Amino acid sequence: MLQVSEIRENIEAYKKALKKRGFDQERLQSLDRTIVLDDQRKSLQTSLDQKLAAINAHSKEIGMLYKSGKAQEANAIKDQVSVLKTSAAKEEEAMKLVKEELYKVLLTIPNIPHDSVPDGLTEEDNEVYQDWSSDLPDLGDHAKPHWELADVYNLIDFKLGVKITGSGFPLYRGHGAKLQRALIQFFLDEAVAAGYEEVMPPLLVNEDSARGTGQLPDKEGQMYEMERDGLYLIPTAEVPLTNIYRDVILKESDFPQKVTGHTPCFRREAGSYGSDVKGLNRVHQFEKIEIVQIAHPDKSYDVLQEMLKHIESLLIKLELPYRILRLCGGDLTFTSALTFDFEVYSAAQKKWLEVSSVSNFLTYQSNRLKLRYKGENGKTQLAHTLNGSALALARIVAALLENNQTANGIKIPEALKPYTGFDVIK
RNA sequence: GGAGAGGUGGCUGAGUGGCUGAAAGCGGCACCCUGCUAAGGUGUUAUACUCUUACGGGUAUCGGGGGUUCGAAUCCCCCUCUCUCCGCCA
Numbered sequence: 001m002l003q004v005s006e007i008r009e010n011i012e013a014y015k016k017a018l019k020k021r022g023f024d025q026e027r028l029q030s031l032d033r034t035i036v037l038d039d040q041r042k043s044l045q046t047s048l049d050q051k052l053a054a055i056n057a058h059s060k061e062i063g064m065l066y067k068s069g070k071a072q073e074a075n076a077i078k079d080q081v082s083v084l085k086t087s088a089a090k091e092e093e094a095m096k097l098v099k100e101e102l103y104k105v106l107l108t109i110p111n112i113p114h115d116s117v118p119d120g121l122t123e124e125d126n127e128v129y130q131d132w133s134s135d136l137p138d139l140g141d142h143a144k145p146h147w148e149l150a151d152v153y154n155l156i157d158f159k160l161g162v163k164i165t166g167s168g169f170p171l172y173r174g175h176g177a178k179l180q181r182a183l184i185q186f187f188l189d190e191a192v193a194a195g196y197e198e199v200m201p202p203l204l205v206n207e208d209s210a211r212g213t214g215q216l217p218d219k220e221g222q223m224y225e226m227e228r229d230g231l232y233l234i235p236t237a238e239v240p241l242t243n244i245y246r247d248v249i250l251k252e253s254d255f256p257q258k259v260t261g262h263t264p265c266f267r268r269e270a271g272s273y274g275s276d277v278k279g280l281n282r283v284h285q286f287e288k289i290e291i292v293q294i295a296h297p298d299k300s301y302d303v304l305q306e307m308l309k310h311i312e313s314l315l316i317k318l319e320l321p322y323r324i325l326r327l328c329g330g331d332l333t334f335t336s337a338l339t340f341d342f343e344v345y346s347a348a349q350k351k352w353l354e355v356s357s358v359s360n361f362l363t364y365q366s367n368r369l370k371l372r373y374k375g376e377n378g379k380t381q382l383a384h385t386l387n388g389s390a391l392a393l394a395r396i397v398a399a400l401l402e403n404n405q406t407a408n409g410i411k412i413p414e415a416l417k418p419y420t421g422f423d424v425i426k
Numbered sequence: 427g428g429a430g431a432g433g434u435g436g437c438u439g440a441g442u443g444g445c446u447g448a449a450a451g452c453g454g455c456a457c458c459c460u461g462c463u464a465a466g467g468u469g470u471u472a473u474a475c476u477c478u479u480a481c482g483g484g485u486a487u488c489g490g491g492g493g494u495u496c497g498a499a500u501c502c503c504c505c506u507c508u509c510u511c512c513g514c515c516a
Contacts, residue, residue, distance in 0.1 A: 041475095042475090042476070042477095045475065045476055045477095045485080046476060046477065046484090046485095048476095048485080049475085049476060049477085049484055049485040049486085050477095050484075050485090052484085052485055052486085053483095053484055053485070055496080055497090056484095056485085056497085058496070058497090059444075059495095059496050059497040060444070060445085060496095060497080061496090062444085062496045062497070063444040063445090063496085063497070064444085064445095066444090066496095067444090074496075075496090077496070078496045079496095080496095081496050081497090082496080085496090249473090380473085
């Protein structure tokens with residue numbers, strides 16, 4: 001959520017930037033609306049505070065009068081107080097409504113895109129920030145898509161997943177299961193080596209946490225909900241990992257905070273269908289290793305680059321063809337100011353599959369999280385949050401299977417062999 | 427799931443209707459002093475909102491919400507979390 005004070009100071013620049021997200025004049029007016037509402041809020045606040053101050057003063061007076069036995073005078077003041085109280089209550093109600101309205105409007109305003117975010121409304125307009133430099137692998141026409149390979153080598157049983165749960169819940173078995181475990185271990189080890197603290201968080205989160213990272217109230221349709229207990233299955237480890245820092249005030253020397261964790265991720269993906277959801281391309285449950293950093297505002301874009309490098313190094317070690325996209329305004333997540341997507345080439349499907357998304361949220365999340373730090377000057381201000389996948393398993397597995405298929409089985413990349421314990425899947 | 431006890435500032439811990447935004451101690455910070463020196467002294471030390479050029483005010487907050495009252499950390503109700511005992515259990 002943006003801060004009204006920031007909107008106030010930068011309104012023209014913000015409006016210009018929001019046009020990249022396809023905001024028309026009408027939607028841009030919501031920025032002006034926040035300022036109007038905030039002004040109303042302030043004047044109500046001031047007036048209400050004055051009334052409360054008067055009430056407090058009178059109450060003290062009444063106490064004194066009773067003590068000195070002047071009950072009659074005290075009772076006279078009581079009447080005055082009750083008048084004040086009625087009017088204060090009215091003002092309080094009015095202020096509550098204004099605040100609710102302001103909150104509602106703020107929820108409709110996404111993060112302000114960074115200068116470098118390209119114009120454009122669809123994924124077609126994403127900028128190829130870094131392309132795969134050599135030829136893409138060509139496996140010929142006999143190459144099998146990963147769901148066929150998974151079947152041939154008995155790695156993943158989609159049918160059993162359907163039987164046990166439903167579609168989109170694959171059951172990994174044998175070498176397929178081991179490959180998952182190897183990748184998880186590999187990614188975690190790499191993250192720890194890069195200075196992230198490993199954590200194993202809860203997989204269910206409460207409403208406050210879901211709100212803190214912005215899954216509520218706008219994206220609740222994406223999460224599985226345990227209504228009876230008021231809990232949500234996490235759609236990404238971003239939620240528990242970032243909420244570690246909810247209501248926290250860091251010291252400047254605490255930066256940077258780096259945490260990583262592996263969790264299953266649960267997504268309803270309601271309304272998805274077709275070839276996009278075939279095999280592992282889009283599932284309701286998948287494993288992901290997430291990296292999260294809390295950064296000083298001056299450093300967050302450097303941190304973003306550092307995270308980019310880390311993720312890139314993983315793909316290089318896995319020997320997968322990849323490219324990096326800088327998302328255009330229309331494709332940018334609501335809460336992000338700048339996002340890079342990583343895609344790997346899946347050689348049998350001849351498709352680029354998204355395996356990671358790295359974003360700088362600036363203060364958009366920390367404002368709701370109340371994640372702050374105390375600066376050198378003693379002032380408390382909002383910190384910046386960033387996160388990225390490093391990496392999401394399902395699609396990595398898809399690409400690994402497809403790209404490494406040979407007549408003699410599926411080869412395991414060198415870096416992964418110590419983790420799988422086998423060189424090839426036959 | 428049942429019974430009981432409790433949630434106060436960075437921490438420990440006082441506080442049962444008004445002078446308590448909150449004693450005391452510890453910790454932190456600043457300054458001072460110094461042949462008792464891994465010591466001593468003095469001051470300071472929450473967050474948010476708001477008014478003010480500034481100095482400095484005001485309001486709210488003692489787990490959360492509601493209520494009683496002129497006035498609540500203190501009384502009442504609901505919720506939540508923690509601890510102890512019982513039950514259940516990987």
